[in-house]
Amino acid sequence: MTDEVRRAWAYLSRVAEPPCPGLTALVAQQGPVEAAGMVKAGRGDSDLLSRVEARREFDCAADDLDVLDRMGGRLITPDDEEWPLLRFRALRGDKELKRRHAHPPLVLWAAGPVRLDEATERSAAIVGTRAATAYGEHVAAELAAGLVERDVTVVSGGAYGIDGAAHRAALACEGTTIAIVAGGIDNPYPSGHSALFHRIRQEGLLISEYPPGTAPGRLRFLTRNRLVAALSGATVVVEAGIRSGAANTAGWAKAQGRSVCAVPGPVTSAASVGCHALLRDGAHLVARAEEVVELVGRIGELAPEEAHPTGPLDQLEPAEKQVYDALPARGTLTVDEIAMLAAMAPHQVLGPLTMLEFAGLVESVDGCWRIVRGRRAVPRK
Amino acid sequence: MTDEVRRAWAYLSRVAEPPCPGLTALVAQQGPVEAAGMVKAGRGDSDLLSRVEARREFDCAADDLDVLDRMGGRLITPDDEEWPLLRFRALRGDKELKRRHAHPPLVLWAAGPVRLDEATERSAAIVGTRAATAYGEHVAAELAAGLVERDVTVVSGGAYGIDGAAHRAALACEGTTIAIVAGGIDNPYPSGHSALFHRIRQEGLLISEYPPGTAPGRLRFLTRNRLVAALSGATVVVEAGIRSGAANTAGWAKAQGRSVCAVPGPVTSAASVGCHALLRDGAHLVARAEEVVELVGRIGELAPEEAHPTGPLDQLEPAEKQVYDALPARGTLTVDEIAMLAAMAPHQVLGPLTMLEFAGLVESVDGCWRIVRGRRAVPRK
Numbered sequence: 076m077t078d079e080v081r082r083a084w085a086y087l088s089r090v091a092e093p094p095c096p097g098l099t100a101l102v103a104q105q106g107p108v109e110a111a112g113m114v115k116a117g118r119g120d121s122d123l124l125s126r127v128e129a130r131r132e133f134d135c136a137a138d139d140l141d142v143l144d145r146m147g148g149r150l151i152t153p154d155d156e157e158w159p160l161l162r163f164r165a166l167r168g169d170k171e172l173k174r175r176h177a178h179p180p181l182v183l184w185a186a187g188p189v190r191l192d193e194a195t196e197r198s199a200a201i202v203g204t205r206a207a208t209a210y211g212e213h214v215a216a217e218l219a220a221g222l223v224e225r226d227v228t229v230v231s232g233g234a235y236g237i238d239g240a241a242h243r244a245a246l247a248c249e250g251t252t253i254a255i256v257a258g259g260i261d262n263p264y265p266s267g268h269s270a271l272f273h274r275i276r277q278e279g280l281l282i283s284e285y286p287p288g289t290a291p292g293r294l295r296f297l298t299r300n301r302l303v304a305a306l307s308g309a310t311v312v313v314e315a316g317i318r319s320g321a322a323n324t325a326g327w328a329k330a331q332g333r334s335v336c337a338v339p340g341p342v343t344s345a346a347s348v349g350c351h352a353l354l355r356d357g358a359h360l361v362a363r364a365e366e367v368v369e370l371v372g373r374i375g376e377l378a379p380e381e382a383h384p385t386g387p388l389d390q391l392e393p394a395e396k397q398v399y400d401a402l403p404a405r406g407t408l409t410v411d412e413i414a415m416l417a418a419m420a421p422h423q424v425l426g427p428l429t430m431l432e433f434a435g436l437v438e439s440v441d442g443c444w445r446i447v448r449g450r451r452a453v454p455r456k
Numbered sequence: 457m458t459d460e461v462r463r464a465w466a467y468l469s470r471v472a473e474p475p476c477p478g479l480t481a482l483v484a485q486q487g488p489v490e491a492a493g494m495v496k497a498g499r500g501d502s503d504l505l506s507r508v509e510a511r512r513e514f515d516c517a518a519d520d521l522d523v524l525d526r527m528g529g530r531l532i533t534p535d536d537e538e539w540p541l542l543r544f545r546a547l548r549g550d551k552e553l554k555r556r557h558a559h560p561p562l563v564l565w566a567a568g569p570v571r572l573d574e575a576t577e578r579s580a581a582i583v584g585t586r587a588a589t590a591y592g593e594h595v596a597a598e599l600a601a602g603l604v605e606r607d608v609t610v611v612s613g614g615a616y617g618i619d620g621a622a623h624r625a626a627l628a629c630e631g632t633t634i635a636i637v638a639g640g641i642d643n644p645y646p647s648g649h650s651a652l653f654h655r656i657r658q659e660g661l662l663i664s665e666y667p668p669g670t671a672p673g674r675l676r677f678l679t680r681n682r683l684v685a686a687l688s689g690a691t692v693v694v695e696a697g698i699r700s701g702a703a704n705t706a707g708w709a710k711a712q713g714r715s716v717c718a719v720p721g722p723v724t725s726a727a728s729v730g731c732h733a734l735l736r737d738g739a740h741l742v743a744r745a746e747e748v749v750e751l752v753g754r755i756g757e758l759a760p761e762e763a764h765p766t767g768p769l770d771q772l773e774p775a776e777k778q779v780y781d782a783l784p785a786r787g788t789l790t791v792d793e794i795a796m797l798a799a800m801a802p803h804q805v806l807g808p809l810t811m812l813e814f815a816g817l818v819e820s821v822d823g824c825w826r827i828v829r830g831r832r833a834v835p836r837k
């Protein structure tokens with residue numbers, strides 16, 4: 076990328092509040108340098124010109140690129156191999172998404188050693204409320220650790236609470252994590268997470284569609300959320316209040332055809348109300364990382380079934396159960412007594428007793444029968 | 457009911473392990489007295505005779521009825537007005553249920569002032585693991601209290617843990633509760649709940665399809681569970697391990713076309729694993745009694761929506777949000793500065809600013825604009 080092209084991208088990134096589909100279309104048509112020249116000169120259609128009017132004479136591309144370079148960052152443009160074209164497919168095509176002003180970003184400001192396209196081939200977002208409980212942070216960390224262990228990138232928004240717990244656990248397990256922030260990556264919000272963001276820049280990837288120095292705002296958080304969903308195969312909401320940005324991200328995931336997952340929690344916890352609403356609305360209930368991997372993983376990669384303990388008694392036939400139930404916890408019974416208690420004919424009791432004896436569940440003593448305590452049964456086929 | 461008829465019912469109740477559809481059919485055809493005579497005399501089809509062979513010569517009906525009378529109890533038979541005919545409809549008709557040996561009871565042994573048919577017109581089962589956590593017992597009690605407050609009978613199995621918490625809360629709120637036990641009502645299991653059972657007999661209803669003195673067994677618990685589900689419009693599982701009788705009751709409820717509900721809990725809690733499995737399997741997620749009432753209640757009785765707080769900012773138009781977002785938390789900006797930050801033309805900023813001022817969200821000071829702290833907004837239509 077020549078300096079001229081880079082400066083054009085940087086200028087275009089700031090000249091309109093993203094996402095600005097008119098500007099994206101102009102750049103796709105004319106290339107960034109020509110598009111930047113047209114915007115600066117006030118040429119183009121009136122709708123686009125009104126979107127850029129406030130900032131078109133204000134060019135701080137060189138300064139922005141200086142900040143980026145000092146951070147060791149890079150611009151990721153649609154012309155780069157790193158551009159996650161497939162991940163942005165839904166944002167490019169879907170009418171309903173367009174109606175909701177969801178469009179692909181024009182360009183991304185990025186810092187970190189991770190390649191965006193590769194890292195998001197197999198990725199899941201872990202998001203949730205800033206007002207997380209100890210339970211929520213614990214589950215977020217467990218899920219993140221389990222995901223990176225299975226080679227899944229953990230995407231989140233870098234916020235306090237669930238987001239931070241997910242990023243931290245991913246880093247602690249030497250996994251890949253991507254933070255997508257709603258302002259400039261030079262001073263990512265919240266500043267209380269500056270040490271965490273520093274680590275993400277060193278070991279993962281910090282990205283934004285906003286140029287350096289941009290302050291995050293309400294709208295920008297919501298706009299950013301569409302990218303969190305877009306860059307993830309599944310979005311897992313760990314804790315969310317009844318009004319939560321995480322539910323917004325889940326909405327973007329659903330609109331883009333991605334899996335929406337929610338972690339249940341105590342019904343007494345306000346921090347789980349949003350998750351329960353998502354579950355009622357059809358979100359996947361997830362408790363373990365494996366269940367998320369199943370949704371983002373390669374085809375055929377299924378979560379192993381949860382261990383389902385079965386005892387020898389589970390394998391009994393109904394008549395055997397009836398006979399076994401008739402035997403007292405302690406003491407012995409005759410066949411006739413068993414028959415009476417089990418409400419079976421004496422000759423019907425003998426077969427089941429033999430099978431139970433063979434299974435090691437009962438034994439006969441002096442012509443009477445009793446339960447074998449400890450039940451170390453011979454497994455049956 | 458004559459003494460002869462009562463004795464016939466009592467004899468028939470014990471002569472075969474319930475449910476015994478062949479016996480039920482014979483009684484429906486011949487009446488209880490004639491049916492009892494036939495069974496005692498060894499007449500009838502061979503299948504039925506093998507079911508009654510062990511006990512048919514053993515008649516302790518008079519003793520059983522003595523025990524019942526001393527308890528102040530009664531037999532509830534299909535000939536009584538109190539028999540909950542509609543509640544047993546699914547058990548009478550459904551083929552799949554028949555395959556699973558689910559049939560209506562022959563007769564019920566009952567003690568308590570509550571009328572079974574009336575109490576189960578509007579009823580919900582609250583069931584769950586005996587190994588309940590403090591969370592589970594709390595939620596069971598809250599749900600039971602909320603249900604009886606809304607005139608819904610709380611049905612359960614009288615066990616330790618969730619069952620007990622539900623019965624106790626229903627009684628504490630002076631509501632109606634029914635305990636269905638898997639053995640005789642003269643010595644209901646578990647004996648550690650004898651004080652609770654005593655209160656249920658005084659104020660609610662204690663029932664069983666087993667005659668006095670019958671000990672509960674594994675099979676009988678499972679058989680009993682079909683009645684818990686049958687006598688309830690919805691079954692709510694509050695906590696259940698991965699193997700739990702509560703899941704069995706939920707299965708019966710589903711098979712009978714009743715609503716199955718589950719309460720979510722922490723994914724870190726083994727006592728909620730069964731509930732989460734039910735939720736994955738399509739159970740209704742419930743957190744509050746109102747949501748259960750909706751499922752068992754009269755038609756048109758819907759749960760009120762959970763309070764959904766909205767602030768003045770939620771009602772803003774996109775352009776107003778964009779302008780509001782551009783204003784700093786502290787300090788003032790000129791219209792041109794706002795336009796630049798919001799990426800809007802200065803003339804586009806004026807309308808939104810006026811609306812924001814009208815809503816009490818911003819104010820102008822010496823030609824500049826700032827956010828009004830405290831946001832006591834004028835409500836908009």
